[in-house]
Amino acid sequence: MYRQTTMRIGPGKITPGVKWVLIVTTGFFVLQYLTPLIEVLFVLKPFRAGFMPWQPISYMFMHEGFFHILFNMFGVWMFGTYYEQQFGTKNFLSLYFISGVGAGIIYLLFMPFGGLLGASAGVYAIFVSFAYFWPNAEIYFLGIFPIRAKYLILIMMAFGVLSSIRTQAGDNTAHFAHLMGAVIGFLYLQIVHRRYAIFGSFFQFLSDKTERVSTKRKEKKQQKKEQKKEQKVIYKDDWVKDKVDDLLDKVSRDGLGSLTRKEKEFLDKVSMDYNSKSDD
Numbered sequence: 130m131y132r133q134t135t136m137r138i139g140p141g142k143i144t145p146g147v148k149w150v151l152i153v154t155t156g157f158f159v160l161q162y163l164t165p166l167i168e169v170l171f172v173l174k175p176f177r178a179g180f181m182p183w184q185p186i187s188y189m190f191m192h193e194g195f196f197h198i199l200f201n202m203f204g205v206w207m208f209g210t211y212y213e214q215q216f217g218t219k220n221f222l223s224l225y226f227i228s229g230v231g232a233g234i235i236y237l238l239f240m241p242f243g244g245l246l247g248a249s250a251g252v253y254a255i256f257v258s259f260a261y262f263w264p265n266a267e268i269y270f271l272g273i274f275p276i277r278a279k280y281l282i283l284i285m286m287a288f289g290v291l292s293s294i295r296t297q298a299g300d301n302t303a304h305f306a307h308l309m310g311a312v313i314g315f316l317y318l319q320i321v322h323r324r325y326a327i328f329g330s331f332f333q334f335l336s337d338k339t340e341r342v343s344t345k346r347k348e349k350k351q352q353k354k355e356q357k358k359e360q361k362v363i364y365k366d367d368w369v370k371d372k373v374d375d376l377l378d379k380v381s382r383d384g385l386g387s388l389t390r391k392e393k394e395f396l397d398k399v400s401m402d403y404n405s406k407s408d409d
Contacts, residue, residue: 146221171246185234205248232306250313254317
């Protein structure tokens with residue numbers, strides 16, 4: 130269902146989610162240059178340097194320049210469309226924004242300096258989704274060299290790791306955030322689609338474990354209910370026996386006429402219950 134060895138140039142008809150991302154992101158890019166305040170408010174900033182609650186989402190709509198937004202939106206259109214065609218708009222937008230927002234928050238926690246802008250973390254998650262479902266699809270790297278999607282993604286991840294470790298002063302590219310976007314995207318795909326046994330078995334194990342724990346809890350509850358019921362029966366039997374003994378002592382001491390109407394009815398009822406149990 131997911132394997133495909135050759136891909137046509139371009140994904141075909143643009144999908145609703147991809148179209149929305151392209152239009153809104155391009156709109157914000159235009160506003161950046163018309164109103165500098167937009168960038169001040171929407172770029173993701175460190176917690177003690179102007180952070181706002183909406184910035185983990187809004188930073189994805191900000192871009193540093195024309196080629197920055199061009200590359201990202203090309204990736205959204207070229208590879209995101211395939212994923213949305215296959216799995217729907219809801220899954221596409223969830224993958225894109227969960228990866229982007231998650232990467233932004235992790236970036237703030239572990240690299241709390243400078244600002245962060247751009248949709249690259251979400252785009253890297255889209256790249257991963259493409260290699261995940263169409264690993265053998267050939268992509269023309271730099272428009273010249275054909276390379277399978279799975280190998281291209283591995284190269285990009287290796288580059289991201291090395292760049293994160295060896296970030297130099299003056300390098301404004303948030304390689305660490307890109308890498309985190311790819312990792313979160315991969316985890317999202319594993320959780321939602323459960324395609325490979327390495328994670329599928331793990332989730333099955335968790336499901337089985339949860340079911341066993343739930344069953345044991347139900348059994349313990351039932352046992353407690355039965356124990357309480359038995360205790361009530363025992364308590365009731367002991368009370369009835371004591372009550373009958375008291376009434377019989379009263380009869381032997383003062384005669385049958387000393388019993389009240391209710392006490393006589395009680396003895397009659399106990400006698401009937403005893404006879405019915407004897408018959409059983």
